[in-house]
Amino acid sequence: MTEPLRLGIAGLGTVGVGVMRILQKEVDLLEARTGRRIVLNAISARSRAKDRGVDLSGYEWEDDPVTLARRDDIDIFVELMGGSDGPAKAATEAALDAGKDVVTANKAMMAINGQALAEQAERMGRVIRFEAAVAGGIPVIKSLCEGLAGNRITRILGVMNGTCNYILTRMQSAKLTYEEAFEEANQLGFLEADPQLDVGGIDAGHKLALLASVAFGTQVDFAGVELEGIGRITIEDINAAADMGFRIKLLGTSQMAEGGLEQRMAPCLVPATSPLGQLEGGTNMVVLEGDSVGQIVLRGAGAGEGPTASAVLSDICDIARGFRYPVFGQPAGSLIAATPSQSNTAAPFYLRFALQDRPGALAKVAAILGEAGVSIHRMRQYDHDGVAAPVLIVTHATPRAALDRAIAGMTATDVVDGEPVALRIEAV
Ligand code: HSE
Numbered sequence: 001m002t003e004p005l006r007l008g009i010a011g012l013g014t015v016g017v018g019v020m021r022i023l024q025k026e027v028d029l030l031e032a033r034t035g036r037r038i039v040l041n042a043i044s045a046r047s048r049a050k051d052r053g054v055d056l057s058g059y060e061w062e063d064d065p066v067t068l069a070r071r072d073d074i075d076i077f078v079e080l081m082g083g084s085d086g087p088a089k090a091a092t093e094a095a096l097d098a099g100k101d102v103v104t105a106n107k108a109m110m111a112i113n114g115q116a117l118a119e120q121a122e123r124m125g126r127v128i129r130f131e132a133a134v135a136g137g138i139p140v141i142k143s144l145c146e147g148l149a150g151n152r153i154t155r156i157l158g159v160m161n162g163t164c165n166y167i168l169t170r171m172q173s174a175k176l177t178y179e180e181a182f183e184e185a186n187q188l189g190f191l192e193a194d195p196q197l198d199v200g201g202i203d204a205g206h207k208l209a210l211l212a213s214v215a216f217g218t219q220v221d222f223a224g225v226e227l228e229g230i231g232r233i234t235i236e237d238i239n240a241a242a243d244m245g246f247r248i249k250l251l252g253t254s255q256m257a258e259g260g261l262e263q264r265m266a267p268c269l270v271p272a273t274s275p276l277g278q279l280e281g282g283t284n285m286v287v288l289e290g291d292s293v294g295q296i297v298l299r300g301a302g303a304g305e306g307p308t309a310s311a312v313l314s315d316i317c318d319i320a321r322g323f324r325y326p327v328f329g330q331p332a333g334s335l336i337a338a339t340p341s342q343s344n345t346a347a348p349f350y351l352r353f354a355l356q357d358r359p360g361a362l363a364k365v366a367a368i369l370g371e372a373g374v375s376i377h378r379m380r381q382y383d384h385d386g387v388a389a390p391v392l393i394v395t396h397a398t399p400r401a402a403l404d405r406a407i408a409g410m411t412a413t414d415v416v417d418g419e420p421v422a423l424r425i426e427a428v
Contacts (some may be wrong), residue, residue, distance in 0.1 A: 011080035018309030105132035129315035137307025151290030162282030224340030260339030
């Protein structure tokens, strides 16, 4: 008879409890599908006494996740604690060192320490699987590593932070200010303990870095992600974008360009009628483009107990079936250290600025744009009460560097108040 596959779980928050529930409820189904009995032997969390609504009595308890990771009676260390370093990393390293496979939902740890951990796993003949770290329940790592294995990936796009998408769509649909929508998300418990992880784009940036590594065969490089959060987006931007047929999304994009690997996580305009433009609320969407397959769109819940636990179980089931491949889809030693490229690929941009409403003001701005090599495609000036008029310009495709030269020139004049807002318009 096949030996059971024995698990140890560290971290019993929402996801850990979700995994336990599925393991308790579906033990026979999982055995039928994988050919192995999957048993949870030991658990670890910060507090043993806390009532989590699941029965913990049948499992060995460890206070220290590192001790759990080294136990002789586990085959897979399931890391659900979170945090890029500290106990999560120490326990993952200990598990690999002790010859265990690792399944984790930890995007920060994998985005920052993924290459070193992948090398360690391979030295030990072990695997690390992290489906739950990117876009919750959406099987995007599996799609890249398996379903699209015969493609060269040409581009990845994604809305991968549900909280930001919730805030932006509430600003759009309920006409809330950024602050009001943020507070609503807070009341609903959507925000991370440090909200900057969400609204600053960091959480989504970690996910993008992981996807880029798997898609382009590069060493994961979170430091190479250009990051911009949603904090400067106003209701005026949302309305103006809508007026011109766009929606604003915190969008991750990555592609291998001439200058190197482009990885951006920033607010962008996408066509309102595109699948990304129509994505409402806390849902995630990842768009993958391959040279043979063309474009595929994956959509689903990016967070929450059930969806994230579903992804963790997918990884556990693969290991139970004996289905193993390198951590980032190809051997760690073959992953390229790509040169990070800062948005060299030209794109149209949306520019919003406050323009002094007096003769010659617009001519000055137009001259600055022209001198920087930026061509105007569409332009609107809205009615206003004060001395400064809200002006919107959509440019023709331009490299970001040219736009930055124009913005510096505009900011230095006496006709533009404050710093213009510039958002890339992404073709999807
Ligand atoms: N805070 C994330 C989100 C989920 O809002 O999508 C965890 O990555």
